[in-house]
Amino acid sequence: MVLSSSSQRLNTVEFLIQSAQHLQVSPIVKYSAFSFFADRFFPSLPPFIERANSLNWLLKPVTESTLQLFVLISLWISSKIHDSKPLSVANLKSLADKSINEQHFTNRNFLEAEVLFMQVLNFEIGTANIAFSFLQELWIQIRGVAKVGELINFEACMEIMDLLYEKEETSFLYRSPHSLAASILVVSYVMTVPKQKWEFPVLAWGKKVNLVKFVTSCKEEDIIKMVTEILKYVLEPS
CATH class of the missing domain: 1.10.472 (Cyclin A; domain 1)
Structure with missing residues (x-):
């Protein structure tokens, strides 16, 4: 089921807050992830889909579960930037298995989603201006x-x-x-x-x-x- 844009945004922002608390990430990791996901990825996704010649299966269609996966990816990338010991795929997959009910994601799915996330962001992941x-x-x-x-x-x-x-x-x-x-x-x-x-x-x-x-x-x-x-x-x- 594909939700309305407003509902998608609210649900995923709340999921990011809950996930950051569950993973016990630092504030800079949390708010860098917010910048990646809410400020840049979410608004950039519709034009990315529109101009793409072919779409990855994660975007056919864009479901709430898929967006929750991308939320975890934003936390993962942020942790890699700011933490000396970043979050692992195992940490994220464990949370996904408990929190994302409509879709089961494998380790390979996380790696695939990370590449796609970076493409939507045009590989721009600076965090100095947040x-x-x-x-x-x-x-x-x-x-x-x-x-x-x-x-x-x-x-x-x-x-x-x-x-x-x-x-x-x-x-x-x-x-x-x-x-x-x-x-x-x-x-x-x-x-x-x-x-x-x-x-x-x-x-x-x-x-x-x-x-x-x-x-x-x-x-x-x-x-x-x-x-x-x-x-x-x-x-x-x-």
Whole structure:
């Protein structure tokens, strides 16, 4: 059964979150995999299929099970880049056997899917320009210049990132990783740091110190727009 595009995306993003937790991968592996799969592979797949002269059996048709396999491939590639001891095919196959019910994938299928995944990405697997890397760097910088930085909840930052990936409407935010990272930090600051502990706002209203501007080159108006957009979805009723 082939699902609608929106349903496919939501289900596979949730599967990625669950798989990353089950495999106990580091945050950089998880969010690099998000970048590979949600930002690049998933939107690139329809045009890849359209221009392909012949299709691999994994894409005839594109099923939920196949997409779940590609999610695991994204985690595998990310782990190879970032881990000294990357995930093995055995790790991934064991999880697939437990989690993917409609299709059984062999070790050979994983290798075949990896090649196909790389083809869809046009073999571009750089991870330097992802929002999580900028977020982590910015968080460290702010902790170095302000005591309140110690109070910013980095776990909350990652939960916000997960939520934004789950919302297809917010996928465009990841096209501006620097601004998105700064905006997520602001949202976490506003939502998790008690107001009585605020030393000064992370964004300047009036003539107050602008902490984000101090540690980044992001334009304040861009951050304010993005923070407003993020809060709209973070505070959206379930």
